Amino acid sequence: MRLGYFACLFAASIAMAQERNFVACPIVRDTKTVPCYLAEYEGKLYFLGIQQDITAAFHPPQLKHQVLVEGQASEGPLVCGGIPLKPLSISVIKDVNPACNTLLPAEPGIDAPPAARGAGPASHPLTLSAAPTESLSGRQDFTILYAFNDDYVEFASIATVQKAAAYATKIRASAVNVMGYRGTTVLSNEERLIEKPELAERRAQAIATLLRGSGVTGVTADWKKEPEPGDGKTDPSRRRVTITVIP
Amino acid sequence: MYRAFLLLAIPLLAGAQYTDTSQSRWVEPAEKDTLPSFDDFDNFLGKLGVIQASGPVDTAGHPFFTPLGTNGRACVTCHQPTYGMSVSAEGLRNRWRTSSGKDPVFAAFDGSNCPNLPQGQEKSHSLLLDRGLFRIPLPWPPRHPDGSPKPVEFSIEVVRDPTGCNLSPVYGLKSAQPTISVYRRPRPAANLKYVLSGAQNIVLKTGTLADRDPETGKPVSMNLMADAREPSLAAQALNAILGHEEAHEAPSRKQLKDIVDYESQIYAAQVEHIFAGPLVDRGGPFGLGPAALRDRHPGVLGDNEYEQVFGNFDSWKGSDFYRASIARGANIFMFRQFWLRDAAHINSIGLGNPIKRTCATCHNAQMTGQDLSAGWVDVGTTNYPTWTEPDTWAETAELPVFKITCRPDADPHPYLGRVIYTTDPGRALISGRCVDVGSIVMQQLRSLAARPPYFVNGSAKNLREVVDFYDRRFEMRLSDSEKEDLVNFLGAL
Secondary structure (H helix, E strand, O other): OHHHHHHHHHHHHHHHHHEEEEEEOEEEEOOOOOOEEEEEEOOEEEEEEEOOOOOOOOOOOEOOOOEEEEEEEOOOOOEOOEEEEEEEEEEEOOOOOOOOOEEEOOOOOOOOOOOOOOOOOEOOOOOOOOOOOOOOOOOEEEEEEOOOOOOOOOHHHHHHHHHHHHHHHHOOOOEEEEEEOOOEEEOOOOOEEEOOOOHHHHHHHHHHHHHHHOOOOOEEEEEOOOOOOOOOOOHHHHOEEEEEEEO | OOOOOOOOOOOOOOOOOOOOOOOOOOOOOOOOOEEOOEEEEEEOOEEEEEEEOOOOEEOOOOOOOOOOOOOOOOHHHHOEHHHOOEOOHHHHHHHHHHHOOOOHHHOHHHHOOOOOOOOOOHHHHHHHHHHOOEEEEEEOOOEOOOOOEOOOOEEEEEEEOOOOOOOOOOOOOOOOOOEEEEEEOOOOOOOHHHHOOOOOOEEOOOOEEOOEOOOOOOEOOOOOOOOOOOOOHHHHHHHHHHOOOOOOOOOOHHHHHHHHHHHOOEEEEEEEEOOOEEOOOOOOOOOOOHHHHHHOOOOOEOOEOOOOOOOOOHHHOOOOHHHHHHHHHHHHHHHOOEEEOOOEOOHHHOOOEOEEEOHHHHOOEOOOOOOOOOOEEEOOOOEOOOOOOOOOOOOOOOOOEEEEEEOOOOOOEOOOEOEEEEOOOEOHHHHOOHHHOOEEEOOOOOOHHHOOOEOOOOOEOOHHHHHHHHHHHOOOOOOHHHHHHHHHHHHOO
């Protein structure tokens, strides 16, 4: 029992040790194919992702802006010269920072991982349609996640809103409740970043507007004024809006 | 029918100041004529073809050709077939000469730099005569359709006012009806099924609902006009008649319908290159000429290898010198990779900054090269420091300069921050948002040879200056011959 307790503590400290939550300037590295996006923290270079198209889950950071990185260092070989982070959430810090301007040239031996789309024209069509709702029934929750301090509804989230709207319309929902939240991020240096006070309301109102504009009736919007707590591990999952569709 | 003779001596040299050689056919408002199903018009790079898909049109009494306001203008005044259903600066200068400045196109309201200037003087119309720019007076703050003010994220100051209109106590920002005057090129009233296509309920770039057509309630493309302020052709026509034509009362529904029906069946594109000859032939690229525009479907994404924006030009690669040049230009447009950076509503919508892509990434709508999504982008033509204008205080400055200061709680412009100097805030004058400052809806890339100058502010006198801007802005490192290939390609559209 006691051994198990220590084993749990050990596992927890290992997990904590793998967290890499930091704010830094991103670094763009050119390759023979698409560019890689990286960031440096405490002397180590981390791989964030590669250039893709707007349908991809990873949206790259931006030069002229710092990036908030929330990830876990994973085992395995370097990718594009950096330690891979999985899972990973990145958020572009909105204020302009001209110092973030590092674009590295391609280097022999440093390649980007295979890309679904190269730097030229696409070789296959984009998927733009909302996910099907046939398999859904009863009360359903749909979750929209956000970058830190942001209420921009990204491409993937538009599909989630469309899916929720289609389901609510299909079952003639008696109510559709939208709940907005703002979050807290705990950095690896123990600093705590809290999202803007008005963000939970803005997120909720924006999603409610999208649902109403998609023909959904009975939409109500509410929001939690206080920020969600942070734990340094699962913080990105609490920057959210939930849509609850009630039959 | 309205053909001019061709001046074969025109040099097609890099950077040459192109001259409009057409014996311009200026359609007068209220003129009685029959416009044929197909007509062609000479321009500096060859011939433009214009198709009226519904057949010949009698102009007599037709509301597109009839003055419906008080200043003698009709729609056709600024949307002339000769100029690809727009109007060129050279055409306007010719009109000034032949009418001694009396043509209704020079109406004080928006055909001069400001209505309070002495209207008989050429310099009072300098922006129209030199750059083809009409004054666009917009209310500040912007208004909802019900007339209530929209919330805005920034304050705006006039820091330079060469026309005098923005500081005017009658017409300016501090007048009884606060107004911002910006100066813009008229867009072609042709190929409009493409401009109106691609409507989505939710705008990809903003994550917000698209505007709705007030008549149908359906979402609209938001690709109409430089700032997407009008949702439909009918709404645009109505406000153009009340504004540009200075009508005191709205046109009838029948008149609006006739205007929209007419505009919706016009297709315009280059049909002949001055040296390469006819551009439309069997086995050639599918996208050239107005008949292709008439026959193909809108809403097709062309940023791909299998169905390119203007078709595949490979069959011209081994052809004569100029066709081969056009094909090389098409190849650069589709495939030449460069660092696309600091362009709001491109790099800032999740693609990353910078990205390594091509011209067709943004100019992705098949047949027109607009953006298939609602396409306002700050490519840098209007915002300091990449703008096309001289320094703010330069004696040669022609356009007003505004200082935009964003509220601390607003999202700043993604690459210029919270204080922005601009000659035209673009979409931000409609949305009130800082992130939109300087964003302009992409234009279609058709009939370009017929309607210089280019960009929303008429700053590029010729296609070479367009290419030079992009080469400079995105460090494309194009050679002189590559630039000329791109000029030939763009001129063939």
